[in-house]
Every structure is written in structure tokens, then in C-alpha cells.
Amino acid sequence: IVRLGQVERELPSFLTVVQREMRNADSDSLSSLAIEVMEFLRGRYGKDTISSALVSAEKQISEKRKKRKREAAISAIADPEAHSKKKIKINLAKREKRKERVKILKAKQYKKA
Numbered sequence: 001i002v003r004l005g006q007v008e009r010e011l012p013s014f015l016t017v018v019q020r021e022m023r024n025a026d027s028d029s030l031s032s033l034a035i036e037v038m039e040f041l042r043g044r045y046g047k048d049t050i051s052s053a054l055v056s057a058e059k060q061i062s063e064k065r066k067k068r069k070r071e072a073a074i075s076a077i078a079d080p081e082a083h084s085k086k087k088i089k090i091n092l093a094k095r096e097k098r099k100e101r102v103k104i105l106k107a108k109q110y111k112k113a
Helices: 005-025 028-045 047-080 080-112
Strands: none
Touching: 005 028, 005 047, 028 080, 047 080
């Protein structure tokens, strides 16, 4: 048996997952399931409880992003060499990905012609 107070405490962390899946366009079935879950929760716990939990979840996400950004900036200052190697690696990966996209587009154009 789950008590209402227990659910309300865990609701923000649960809603972050549900909200992410609602926004995810890759999987239609998972997205529609997340929408169903959100509608069920709204009906079960009320719009006020869900909206306050969503605000709390967004705040947690924002704080995590700020923390990661701050840690990245500190590590870049502490070890600039490692930071530059990481940036070079990321940019090389982007370049390779771009080349693959161009190959795919060219292949599609040749198939049409």
C-alpha cells in the first residue's frame, strides 16, 4: 500500500522521466504511453499537485545542468590541455557525422535520378 505523502515526495523525480518521454519523438508508442500516464496522474492526484511537482522537477533539472556546466568550466581551467583534447575529439566526431549525412544524401539523390 502506497500512501499519498510517499507518492508526492517521489512525484518530481518520476515526472522528469514521464515528461522526457512525452517530448521524445523517436518512439510514438512510448510517447503516447507517457501521455496516458500523465493524464492518469492528473486525474488521480489533481492538477495542482502535478503542476507543483513539474515545477519542482524542472528546478531539479535546471540545477543539475548548472552544476555540470560549472564543473566543466572548472575542469577546463584546471586542466586546459585535457579540455582542448576533449574539444578536438568532439569536433572530429561532428565532422565524421556530417560526412556520413552527406554520403546518405548523395546516395538518395543518385537513387532518384
